[in-house]
Amino acid sequence: MAFSRKKEKIIARMNDLQDGEMKEVNIGEKSILLVRINGKVHAVGAKCSHYGASLVKGILHGHRVRCPLHQACFDVLSGNIEEPPALDALPHFDLRVEEGNIIVSLPGGINDWRTAPMARHNPEKDGRSFVIIGAGAAGHVAAETLRQVGFQGRVVMVTRERHFPYDRPQLNKLYLKTNQSNTPTLRPKRFYGDHDIEILTESEVVHVNPSGKTVLFRDRSSLNYDRLLLASGGIPRRLEVPGAELPGILVLRSLDDANQIKAMADKASRAVVIGASFIGMEAAASLTQCGLSVTIVAPESVPFDRILGEEIGRMYKKIHEKNNVSFKLGTEVTRFEGADKVQSVILKNGDRLQTDFVLLGIGVQPATKFLNGVKLNTDGSVSVDRHLRVTEDLYAAGDIANFIDWRTDERIRMEHWRLAQQHGRIAAKNMAGQEAQFYSMPFFWTTQFGVSLRYVGYVKDWNEIIFQGSTSTRKFVAFYVKQGEVLAVAGCGQDVMVAAAAELMRINRMPTPKELRRDSIDLVRRLKE
Template sequence: MQQRVVDHNELRVGEMRAVKVGSTPVLLVRLDDGYHALAGRCTHRPRPLARGTLHDGRIMCPRHQAAFDARTGDALEPPALDGLPTFPVEEREDGVYVTVPDGAAERRVMPMGRRDAADGRLFAIIGAGAAGAVAAETLRQVNFGGRVVMISHECQPPYDRPNCSEDYLIGKIAPESLPMRPAGFYEDHAIERYHGTVTELDVPTRRITFEDGQQIRPDAVLVASGAIPNRLRIPGGDLEGVFVLRSWEDSDRIIAAARGAQVAVIVGAGYIGLEVASSFIHLGMQTTVVAPEAIPLAASLGPAIGGHVRHLHERRGVRFLLGRSVVEFGGRAHVERVLLDDGEELATPFVVLGIGVRPATSFIRGVQLEADGSLAVDEQLRIAGGAYGVWAAGDVATYPEPYTGRRLRIEHWRTAQQHGKTAALSMNGHGEPFRGVPFFWTQQYRLALGYVGAAPAWDEQLMAGDVEAGDFLAYYLEHGQVRAAAGTRERQLGAFAELLRSGRMPPADLLRDRPDSDLQCLLAQGRED
């Protein structure tokens, strides 16, 4: 179907607009070489892309910051894995026309190379989470012809881990919606999935030993084994009914235990703990959160936003016991009560721990681990500068973060996916420095909060908007340098990410004077210059 959508000059260069051709949502983009038309919704979640950010030929989704090439529709940044279909555009005397074929798809798998039987190389990926799955796909996309083997102790295919504490936990999505790819995808692209536990990786020799004693020696190895949730080493810490939440299996255990449960205690007021609290309130449980800090999330977001999050939960019935610690779980075989450091007892058969994670690296041999148990890597995510043919990505990797000048380990789903792509390119000889902008999101009730950048030691916060009204953007500075932003204004966060990526972050004094500055306008001004 062909349809006229706009006049010739209705859009300026650098603008985009949502239009429809028949009933099909289309994104119309005008760049310096003319008009381009693409499918109108993000391939990660079906959000309208016209509400996002257009800069430097990139379209960024407003919600989770997936990015696409505005000309080709190629997926450039996760969490989107698939690209956008493009549609023919014709400029006539009376306007701009777009043609959408009947039955047009909403997404397209990025082109993948084939397995070459003559290529005897073996690349092994230890871990099938965010980093590992993206690395495997990227290797095929850059036409690596050897064997690609993803090794995982989990029997499930790569899946959407963030949903384990959100929509899946409350039954909003079904189990079949969790996998990142449809059944048969990995087989179709000759990506082997190996279910097994790695007990040792000798980094200098790349020798991998499995639990059953078998060994392999790949030509290249990516360590993407993720993280292990922390447990409390206190009396009763191993009782039944005390759960952690990291995996699909963990989520299934919690879902089963929640059936018929009326009371729950969550230990930890970080992002996982608060997302679980939000889910438990949705399920109708009386929920208490115990944590040692005075204000939830204050260390990363500041007291005003942390206080707002607390009040948001309290208005829905969550009870907070802050400044407290758990010293014992009581019960025989199953937890029955939680004993706090001030002597208070909480009766409950159901406890979830959300007290952080540690890198899953206990199997690593032959190199020194960092103090937190992670692996030090360079700008291409190589261990020891690539001398051993071993890379590390995601939660296990401490890497040179390019926008702070610090060596950081970032436990974000999207960062792990970005790592996976960079590591795979380097493994296949197309290495380039990692330049991904950190981003994560949290969904608690109707609060959708995003965080862009990294400011682990921020010493100044600037605030725009009204926190209590849920319409705000906060900036985080270190020694006068703008490092990160967090808030609910999605388009502002998208513009912030692009300003950071392109090295055009406005000076701190401008944001101090005008914290409500329209970052989209600042981004557009740079384009016009």
């Protein structure tokens, strides 16, 4: 049996760190994060396992470090992951202190991250079958979490797509505008075999019978389950106007959708994007960067006005216009025209837009029509309790879940990648018999023409937006106030402040609107108080 050889190395002095401080130490091409808490130093990997950001630039609160980019959270005492979008834990290093020197025990090779220990399928110990419908953000994290918490029964993930789980946010943010042809998978295929996670691809569910605990597929085959997670995501909305069936009218939801758009864009010079929310605006930016002339059509007068407010919406509109994107706002499509494919988009105001193809970005509807015996809400979503449970042995997560906001007790539904991952993690723990409730902070991000915005929390109808900084400089924090409480924060060029806001909201220590109106507040300092 081979053992990895370790060596000890002095990497810092105790007086290099005060309590509550972090320090990144480079060792060759790798780095270690030192954290001092209550007089004791801990050592973990220095890079976030999501996209490799330096955690020293993030936020430390207690023994929890939050990445400044996409807000993955880790326990610095162990390196274990606490919040997605990261999938892997950080390596943890043993250390000792001698005469004020911090001496770390290093393995033969330093890895940037580590896969959390996972149970294997053992039908002799657990004969149950847990089925997950959907292999997106919620379904994928749920499958891994079941194994991480020790579930030894059968885990089956079902997807109507032909691909193994992939990083969906990359499609419109990066994949469209590059020559990248490799699938942005979340894990290599062998990972699922190594951890006994079955994936049924190209398997469309047409019926779920909760009373009989049966899943029926399009090919008339069936699958029995003991517990089921509904993580089926959303289906892109289509326009119901004349000509909507013409070839060349595309949507962007799946990897196959993205590949179809890329193939169309390679032969095109013009595109019309319908919709001025995140899919539409991000896709428009990507297509423009591919050299296309892009026009965005939407009924609102300002992009993002219902989600981010007019001021931030105007900022992004100006950024797009500076990059030669055209807008037709305050109007809508009345019909599409073309011979063998779409060639023109006719608007309500009478404008006719010539185009080589159309991309619809007008939202999604919950993919829940296959459910039987489960009450659906008017929007097609499924109501869950604080444990993400629909009924006994039936759970739902992600885009289809209408869940309880623990801060307001209001029911909400959000269509964001990281939130779906958070849902999947909590649902899986409850499926496995652990008592877990959803007390996390929703978060999403967008990047358009290199300008990124991060948003934490949730509020639908705010009374006021308080700004620190200015949208004109693209460096600001916006506080969304409803009924005297800050329920959401958006930031541009202020990643650390938004990360601090997430922690402050989580522990219920956000500044009051009165404080924010009176003076600019350093949220990082506030968190340390």
